Amino acid sequence: MLIEILTNGSRLHRPEIIEQLSAMPPHKVTVSLYGASAESFDSLTRKPGAFKLLTKGLKAAKEENVPLELALIVTKHNAHEVQAMREIADEYATTYTEYANISPTYDGNSQPLAAQAPGFLDKSSVFKGCPAGHTFFHVDPHGFATMCKVGRERPIGLMTEGLDGLLRLPAIADAQMLRSGGCSGCQLSAKCRVCRPLAKAYQEAKAPLNTYCQHDNGDETA
Template identity: 75%
Template structure:
């Protein structure tokens, strides 16, 4: 099992350690030094030993290259990040969910293996497992293990309801993720279970957070602010502190990615995000999304003209930048807008809001006080 990863990343070369923050940018010559010794019984070079001790407090002096360092090969594709929606199925039924449908379906295991190899060969270093709820997929443990052993730094985006299970905690202890991000939907059973429409959901998540903290797994809490829990925001922040987790707050609820309005009913009045001006996005260029059937798109929202990786392979990704650029054009009500340079959302998300006939103030400066 590797302790360190040496990898190309967006035109540079990095040293990273699974489950740990921080890394080291290295020159091509140092990367090639490691690549030439990959899989051998050669000792680690002194500069790498020093960095491992300094950055992560790890002494690798008694290990050899094949035991300690996984060297990832260069690829002609520059996709450093990807999200994998392994299964849209979910054991919650959240009122605010952006998924149009939550079906329990996906690729058979042999195709998942092929897909994960394609992600590796596309250059993906940072991989987010998402859903639906990824931990309910029958192949999650095997898929996570393969991705980790392929040299990917993994984030799991989860509702936390199955995080307490021994097979999950054991997996994450043995093969540490970069982080596990748990969505927090309230600070009490009443608010939490109301939003998720799942009795007992809050207790399950508390159990998972406790197990993760005790196992030393890096946690982040996504505080989802809605009409059910806005009055508990202080208590939600306190919960994050209690579990030693980083936290981020999200209060803007979006329509489904297919442009239907149902999730907007969960919006908490007075809690619209005042996000910064949208200044572009690398989606489709250095980042992409894959759905449960191996269809690659620019992101989770911009799903037009998907690339079928299972039939086209890596060659299909060469078309993705053009597909992404086409979706970013300001059309369908935004063309010629005098405020387009100060938009808070990207074009694919604005399109979903427009199709849902959402109020302008939920996504457009024409609906804000600044525009009046």
């Protein structure tokens, strides 16, 4: 089992955390980077001093050889710092990935979509299925397992069911991959780039169709 820790890095500088990560290193620690300066980083996270804490954490992790990957979150507020963000990643991490396509929040709020930087939005490849729930899964801080970070329906409580509960996860994942709702009968599904759980998140947030769908030519029929 390969364990990946996703974090904003705000507590990564703490000695007890670095000691734990050094003693029992995970497969990798993925840290979100929201800018290359305190001005952009703190503004986006809405937490003064967040960039300073992140920098301390990255330095501490590098010194102890903690395997780091940076997730560069590109928005219209920090797009001018992308190159500087890449340089930070090159200095502290073994690898990095850039994310410009922002999804709605889990509670159905589409507000984050307005922060996207149009010039950095990419068109992913055609979606041909996903092993989520079969070869990997997501566990939140409360011990609830789901197929992934997006598909969170019917969570399995590992604290009450134990690892045997994971045996139900493949069927739960398969059910969430079925085209339904606004995607039922869509003639463009064969070349769709978006997985069903993510499309559902966009639909529930009432996001503009062109933010997640191939119907960006003005044809909104499904």
